[in-house]
Amino acid sequence: MSDTPDSVVRTYIQQHRAAFLDDLAEWLRIPSVSAEPDRAADVRRSADWLAAKLRETGFPVAEVWPTAGAPAVFAEWAAGDPDAPTVLVYGHHDVQPAAREDGWHSDPFEPVTVDGKLYARGAADDKGQVFFHTLGVRAHLAATGRTAPAVNLKLLIEGEEESGSPHFRELVEAEADRLAADVVIVSDTGMWSETTPTVCTGMRGLADCEIELYGPDQDIHSGSFGGAVPNPATVAARLVAALHDTDERVTLPGFYDDITPLTDAERELFAELPFDETAWLNTAKSHGTLGEAGYSTLERIWARPTAELNGIGGGYQGPGGKTIIPASAQLKLTFRLVAGQDPDKIEVAVSQWLASQVPAGIRYDLTFGASTRPCLTPLDHPALQSVVRAMSRAFDGQKILFTREGGSGPAADLQDVLAAPVLFLGISVPSDGWHAPDEKVEIDLLLKGVETTAHLWGDLAAALR
Amino acid sequence: MSDTPDSVVRTYIQQHRAAFLDDLAEWLRIPSVSAEPDRAADVRRSADWLAAKLRETGFPVAEVWPTAGAPAVFAEWAAGDPDAPTVLVYGHHDVQPAAREDGWHSDPFEPVTVDGKLYARGAADDKGQVFFHTLGVRAHLAATGRTAPAVNLKLLIEGEEESGSPHFRELVEAEADRLAADVVIVSDTGMWSETTPTVCTGMRGLADCEIELYGPDQDIHSGSFGGAVPNPATVAARLVAALHDTDERVTLPGFYDDITPLTDAERELFAELPFDETAWLNTAKSHGTLGEAGYSTLERIWARPTAELNGIGGGYQGPGGKTIIPASAQLKLTFRLVAGQDPDKIEVAVSQWLASQVPAGIRYDLTFGASTRPCLTPLDHPALQSVVRAMSRAFDGQKILFTREGGSGPAADLQDVLAAPVLFLGISVPSDGWHAPDEKVEIDLLLKGVETTAHLWGDLAAALR
The missing domain is CATH 3.40.630.10 (Zn peptidases)
Known part of the structure; x- marks a missing residue:
């Protein structure tokens, strides 16, 4: 031979x-x-x-x-x-x-x-x-x-x-x-x-942004003023909450419009992989799965976009309590993007969405980092x-x-x-x-x-x- | 004389x-x-x-x-x-x-x-x-x-x-x-x-609590895992957002049940006070009012209860970005209480509400501080x-x-x-x-x-x- x-x-x-x-x-x-x-x-x-x-x-x-x-x-x-x-x-x-x-x-x-x-x-x-x-x-x-x-x-x-x-x-x-x-x-x-x-x-691609929210000019007393003025940390939290619906879908207008859909063939091939959720959770050092309705874990991490909160901070974070309405709060968000999505368009959507969400009495700065397609x-x-x-x-x-x-x-x-x-x-x-x-x-x-x-x-x- | x-x-x-x-x-x-x-x-x-x-x-x-x-x-x-x-x-x-x-x-x-x-x-x-x-x-x-x-x-x-x-x-x-x-x-x-x-x-009285939320055992990569596991900082934010309805009323079940209502006489007497909103906002160092629908600013701060976020923190808060799903997040909340409300009952309501809100895969600790009637x-x-x-x-x-x-x-x-x-x-x-x-x-x-x-x-x- x-x-x-x-x-x-x-x-x-x-x-x-x-x-x-x-x-x-x-x-x-x-x-x-x-x-x-x-x-x-x-x-x-x-x-x-x-x-x-x-x-x-x-x-x-x-x-x-x-x-x-x-x-x-x-x-x-x-x-x-x-x-x-x-x-x-x-x-x-x-x-x-x-x-x-x-x-x-x-x-x-x-x-x-x-x-x-x-x-x-x-x-x-x-x-x-x-x-x-x-x-x-x-x-x-x-x-x-x-x-x-x-x-x-x-x-x-x-x-x-x-x-x-x-x-x-x-x-x-x-x-x-x-x-x-x-x-x-x-x-x-x-x-x-x-x-x-x-x-x-x-x-996946990436768009990331930082949102800084400003309320009172300094931390103010939550007894004297609480209940009557907007709290920038609460506004920050509400922004995060408003970013997803109950199906864990991102609510940014147009967010999903341009996506190249996952084909049935690719979903079937993903499903052939010997995926073990327990082993995967061990790798993720996590204790449960949560993600967009209608997609498997692998589809969620590989083929679906996300809006993820990487960091949030505002007000008093030390030991014990402090009865304040904080002067400012900060969010760091990243959007993982999939084929068809354009980071530039996502950034425009974030800007418009933010302007529509922030209540009177709260000022904000929005900064975008480098993006990846x-x-x-x-x-x-x-x-x-x-x-x-x-x-x-x-x-x-x-x-x-x-x-x-x-x-x-x-x-x-x-x-x-x-x-x-x-x-x-x-x-x-x-x-x-x-x-x-x-x-x-x-x-x-x-x-x-x-x-x-x-x-x-x-x-x-x-x-x- | x-x-x-x-x-x-x-x-x-x-x-x-x-x-x-x-x-x-x-x-x-x-x-x-x-x-x-x-x-x-x-x-x-x-x-x-x-x-x-x-x-x-x-x-x-x-x-x-x-x-x-x-x-x-x-x-x-x-x-x-x-x-x-x-x-x-x-x-x-x-x-x-x-x-x-x-x-x-x-x-x-x-x-x-x-x-x-x-x-x-x-x-x-x-x-x-x-x-x-x-x-x-x-x-x-x-x-x-x-x-x-x-x-x-x-x-x-x-x-x-x-x-x-x-x-x-x-x-x-x-x-x-x-x-x-x-x-x-x-x-x-x-x-x-x-x-x-x-x-x-x-x-007003006061009940205060700290909520610590735990997700992954350590910060994990938001590219590798994002979209498929719960994020404790996002959960923290959603808790804050869920605490009020669109009328800025606190959603804790039973929160308003025991309140001694503000009498018409007291509301009329409050209204006789020469309240100047601009001057008040200056004192509050704030740039807008926001509070419970149906009440004036003075009524909101004096005679209505609140759920206030004093501090929130989770994930990366330094300069620039960091593509993580954070391991934990923290909330500090105070509830200002008005006549009729019992801090002990409010604490029970917070405990039950929290248990009903936190998704699978997220563990939490809830700690109450001293309360004031x-x-x-x-x-x-x-x-x-x-x-x-x-x-x-x-x-x-x-x-x-x-x-x-x-x-x-x-x-x-x-x-x-x-x-x-x-x-x-x-x-x-x-x-x-x-x-x-x-x-x-x-x-x-x-x-x-x-x-x-x-x-x-x-x-x-x-x-x-």
Whole structure:
């Protein structure tokens, strides 16, 4: 029996597995913590290390791109075929802070392997998931006999994701021409579980605002004046209460108007996921579910928008009581948005709604923070179908299900600026401990990531041609 | 023309005015600030000074009563008539903190007289209003030729009113027999204005509680979980919003059931007061009125109960935003209560209401603070009629109108423990600057207080016989 492409890929990966893991461990030893100013040199060293490694991998172009903060790495490997589509892979090389005393069982910056798990800060988030692209592209070449990938392959690996990507959009806008792509592949997410491989199809967007409400010029006596003047803290509370109806639907006029509805097909595929509410509540550290009527928990967090109160404050919050009507109160709200919703329109709706709700005698300031657009790839998008096929090959023909991501991220900036669909290819699992002590990556899954990309570039080149 | 009792009283007061004011100034020089531990000796000195002065005035009994905190002063002067009613006068000898640098134009503990106003901390609140009883009882004797007052006159002048009267109820309960009285007269309030003499007929009561709400075990990510679990800060806000209906009526079941309704007569008399909403809003430092439908501003603050939010807090309150669902939130509420309402029943109603409102997945703690009963003297009460007559004589026959007090105070403890109606006799005016820099008392009004009490004891003795 002659070698199939799949067996060639697997053999190639087995042959290079040890060197691949050694290299990854070397990278993981660099404590590229973007949030810690003392580590700025380490973050730069991490970028330099990665650029050198990408050149060694074969990328003809591998550059460190400075920003006003930590540097990103850009690499490019042209297909050498004028009809080849262009793919941009996104990831990040900075990591969350970590210290042994936070509860780690080993030094977070000295990788150790136990039972097929590689423990280190960044093992899953995100160095491991960036790094599988290096061996992946080599396996792709080995299996196809090509000297360049079947797609024009670009990588953009930022250095400030764990610090909120403050300079990312600016960088993407400045380098939009060089970053131009037909498809963006984000490798900074995960799968449902070790045994249920999934592809994420979208992230929620975000609009956020702060509302400051002013009543009396100073705290006043609630005995002398209570019952006759408006209380800004009460008004703040009433605003929050008025934001939802009894079905937990957001009452902002027009809030749901533009939403791309969840398809029946996607709902059915979500429902195939082995969801265990008790386990999910444990992860959420919560003691009950509550959400929009007519939707499951997964649909609520992945595919439905929210209006969430992140903080409220007003009046006396110390021990005991204080008989005052407070001078002011404050609300912090975020709106998670789903495909079709436009943060700018939501902000207008919030402004109008607020003006209609605040009673006479209360003044207010409304401030909006930065917003992020939602992103969603339809299930029938040809590039998504390619990812599913490639992943299914890596996972021995298993059915690939779909998830979405409830959070919001810099992927949306790529989608917006580059006007390209965003796909997600991640092999991390919920037990990997992102941002927690003992972060790890499952080595078998990491190699499935390698294998997936080894198949993906050829498939994509054909699908998008 | 022979001397009328009124002219005898006035002449007596004129003759003793200078000495009276000198004595008061001496007392005002003692900085009896109960809230400042360093002033404890001064508070004791103030009590000793007053007891000595009351003995000098003629009170056969004048004692300093220690408490676990600052001492009170008790004095008693029997009428020597077995049918004479007993009156207990309440006031306090401690004062608010004051320092020149707070904005005083003279030393707060060095009284100065300018344009008929005596400036000093305590001039109005409450030493001046306690002190008018000394010259008052002497003028009463002078005008009637008696050697003892027409009523059994008792004084209880506490030393911790400005610190929340923490030991007052305990003291009143312990000494209930010696304090027993047919009527309590509180001289720690004021009148509508210099030109509109009024009598206060009641104070609101108070119930207060703190509600702590718990959601997730720690702050959780509002992207990953938002829309699917209950948010304790949102629940806190919804509780506040649910506490009132659109007519600003409190929705607690049974809240209004036991209220002694405001009579038409009292509403008409309130309406005769020269109320200026703009001026009132200035005093309230507020920019609009809002309250229970169907009631005027004065009715709302004096005669209607409230549910007021004194403080709310939950989640992130720092600069910028934080995408969390908070672990907990907190509410501080006070209920001002009016005649007929029982704080104990209100607490039960709050407990039941809360249990019915909090959704699954949110746990809570409800804690009640100390409560105070409301007090109210009906307009047709004979003792109140005596006060009105005595005051009208002092104010040259002017019509005496009625107010109430929106706040709550230790008067309610006297009402409860002694089972006696509480009347209010105060001559302070809103411009006197209680608790503020440049506190003062209008000397003419202070002497009207003297004159009122000079007439009151004889009138009361007849009215209550």
